[in-house]
Amino acid sequence: xxxxxxxxxxxxxxxxxxxxxxxxxxxxxxxxxxxxxxxxxxxxxxxxxxxxxxxxxxxxxxxxxxxxxxxxxxxxxxxxxxxxxxxxxxxxxxxxxxxxxxxxxxxxxxxxxxxxxxxxxxxxxxxxxxxxxxxxxxxxxxxxxxxxxxxxxxxxxxxxxxxxxxxxxxxxxxxxxxxxxxxxxxxxxxxxxxxxxxxxxxxxxxxxxxxxxxxxxxxxxxxxxxxxxxxxxxxxxxxxxxxxxxxxxxxxxxxxxxxxxxxxxxx
Amino acid sequence: xxxxxxxxxxxxxxxxxxxxxxxxxxxxxxxxxxxxxxxxxxxxxxxxxxxxxxxxxxxxxxxxxxxxxxxxxxxxxxxxxxxxxxxxxxxxxxxxxxxxxxxxxxxxxxxxxxxxxxxxxxxxxxxxxxxxxxxxxxxxxxxxxxxxxxxxxxxxxxxxxxxxxxxxxxxxxxxxxxxxxxxxxxxxxxxxxxxxxxxxxxxxxxxxxxxxxxxxxxxxxxxxxxxxxxxxxxxxxxxxxxxxxxxxxxxxxxxxxxxxxxxxxxxxxxxxxxxxxxxxxxxxxxxxxxxxxxxxxxxxxxxxxxxxxx
Numbered sequence: 001x002x003x004x005x006x007x008x009x010x011x012x013x014x015x016x017x018x019x020x021x022x023x024x025x026x027x028x029x030x031x032x033x034x035x036x037x038x039x040x041x042x043x044x045x046x047x048x049x050x051x052x053x054x055x056x057x058x059x060x061x062x063x064x065x066x067x068x069x070x071x072x073x074x075x076x077x078x079x080x081x082x083x084x085x086x087x088x089x090x091x092x093x094x095x096x097x098x099x100x101x102x103x104x105x106x107x108x109x110x111x112x113x114x115x116x117x118x119x120x121x122x123x124x125x126x127x128x129x130x131x132x133x134x135x136x137x138x139x140x141x142x143x144x145x146x147x148x149x150x151x152x153x154x155x156x157x158x159x160x161x162x163x164x165x166x167x168x169x170x171x172x173x174x175x176x177x178x179x180x181x182x183x184x185x186x187x188x189x190x191x192x193x194x195x196x197x198x199x200x201x202x203x204x205x206x207x208x209x210x211x212x213x214x215x216x217x218x219x220x221x222x223x224x225x226x227x228x229x230x231x232x233x234x235x236x237x238x239x240x241x242x243x244x245x246x247x248x249x250x251x252x253x254x255x256x257x258x259x260x261x262x263x264x265x266x267x
Numbered sequence: 268x269x270x271x272x273x274x275x276x277x278x279x280x281x282x283x284x285x286x287x288x289x290x291x292x293x294x295x296x297x298x299x300x301x302x303x304x305x306x307x308x309x310x311x312x313x314x315x316x317x318x319x320x321x322x323x324x325x326x327x328x329x330x331x332x333x334x335x336x337x338x339x340x341x342x343x344x345x346x347x348x349x350x351x352x353x354x355x356x357x358x359x360x361x362x363x364x365x366x367x368x369x370x371x372x373x374x375x376x377x378x379x380x381x382x383x384x385x386x387x388x389x390x391x392x393x394x395x396x397x398x399x400x401x402x403x404x405x406x407x408x409x410x411x412x413x414x415x416x417x418x419x420x421x422x423x424x425x426x427x428x429x430x431x432x433x434x435x436x437x438x439x440x441x442x443x444x445x446x447x448x449x450x451x452x453x454x455x456x457x458x459x460x461x462x463x464x465x466x467x468x469x470x471x472x473x474x475x476x477x478x479x480x481x482x483x484x485x486x487x488x489x490x491x492x493x494x495x496x497x498x499x500x501x502x503x504x505x506x507x508x509x510x511x512x513x514x515x516x517x518x519x520x521x522x523x524x525x526x527x528x529x530x531x532x533x534x535x536x537x538x539x540x541x542x543x544x545x546x547x548x549x550x551x552x553x554x555x556x557x558x559x560x561x562x563x564x565x566x567x568x569x570x571x572x573x574x575x576x577x
Contacts, residue, residue: 067451069450072447073447097453097454097455098453100450100452100453101452104452105451107444107447107448111445111447113445113449114445114467115466123449124452124453126462127452127453127462128453173448176448177452180452180453
């Protein structure tokens with residue numbers, strides 16, 4: 001399918017309710033290598049949008065363009081637009097630091113800082129100038145509760161984050177992200193390094209977070225996309241192939257490529 | 268076939284083991300000789316007294332004091348300079364042409380023979396910097412002569428690559444994923460450095476600092492013309508004006524352990540007579556270096572634990 005047709009497809013539908021985040025004709029280059037080609041997609045508020053596709057299709061690149069984290073480590077070029085509440089993320093007047101506070105990110109591998117559990121969660125708020133102990137205590141508790149960690153860890157929040165299990169570490173990273181009060185949470189294959197039990201817990205957490213945040217989750221696990229998301233987008237070779245309600249997508253995909261992918265004929 | 272292949276393996280292993288034994292043997296030989304010849308000399312008096320009778324009797328306290336003082340001053344100068352440069356190179360400069368040239372220059376600096384630093388120290392610090400300061404002040408000869416200040420500055424230049432390279436390594440060892448996590452929370456570059464990178468790199472930086480001290484403490488050539496004295500009847504100490512608190516006087520000359528060994532062995536009127544003192548001084552210097560390295564290892568262990576939030 002051609003890129004222009006995909007545009008039309010996306011537009012012809014009724015726009016998703018309360019689009020929080022949106023990309024239009026987004027292309028992304030690492031040096032000379034093009035990772036994304038004219039992708040247009042909307043992310044409704046208080047919904048989980050799953051992005052699926054085979055390895056190297058550009059799905060991680062896509063969400064890394066939303067909080068502009070890609071440009072921190074690589075030499076990148078971006079064309080097209082990413083809009084947060086209708087405001088261009090790559091615009092001249094945007095404050096990248098504030099953007100990243102509003103658009104949080106959970107990474108593929110749990111990456112807690114080698115600090116205490118408390119200091120991990122308090123790290124973000126402290127960056128943004130919160131020094132009051134009581135306020136920090138409240139934020140830490142609230143964030144850990146949202147990540148379903150508080151009851152497990154409340155007695156050892158001064159202990160090292162590195163002593164936690166992989167699943168706990170990843171939920172700690174979620175708590176750390178929530179502590180700066182973001183509006184959007186991006187998750188880049190958050191369970192790929194975890195066992196099934198830990199994965200189930202993260203998925204439960206995602207389900208409860210949906211009530212407050214706009215969530216975009218990249219996954220190459222089809223079952224996971226089916227379980228946690230409201231909408232699913234299928235990316236293939238840097239282009240958006242199809243996007244729909246998850247239930248529709250997994251039962252009646254319109255595109256042959258999508259069907260082949262979700263039925264496991266390639267991937 | 269397989270037997271011969273296997274015997275090559277055994278041969279190689281024995282060869283490597285032999286080399287290890289040889290290296291260890293040489294080390295034990297040197298340290299053993301120093302210890303056996305020196306330990307009887309090293310008494311409390313030897314450590315706490317000044318040399319007497321034309322340096323054929325007495326102790327080496329001024330040399331110990333001078334060594335500690337000069338390396339302390341050196342550290343004050345080299346640490347901010349080296350750590351600052353390394354942070355710039357790793358965190359800001361990227362991998363551009365300029366950064367690569369600077370890196371190559373730093374690595375080359377590490378290979379320059381120490382006597383070259385000594386001559387540079389005289390030429391640049393004492394004669395150029397010192398004399399010009401004196402000319403500007405118009406108070407006579409104050410800065411334009413060999414002094415602890417210039418000796419430690421020369422040592423600072425000598426140990427600069429040690430600090431830069433170890434700090435660079437320590438900074439690079441901080442995982443990218445931790446930096447990314449901080450950026451994703453809305454940290455500025457400086458906040459990432461200060462909140463994530465430096466706390467994790469601290470142990471490595473500290474190790475570099477101590478390695479530079481143990482390197483600097485053992486050097487002779489750089490201080491030869493820039494401030495070390497053959498013999499001083501007094502300690503390089505002066506009172507801070509108005510406060511009356513004694514402190515190291517950086518404008519004075521000083522005695523130093525490695526230099527003391529050198530002059531005892533080569534310049535003394537009777538090198539054979541002072542042989543026990545030479546051994547004793549060497550033992551003290553080796554022990555001091557060993558102690559510094561031990562501190563480095565201990566601190567590293569301590570900071571590693573702390574860095575993990577334990």
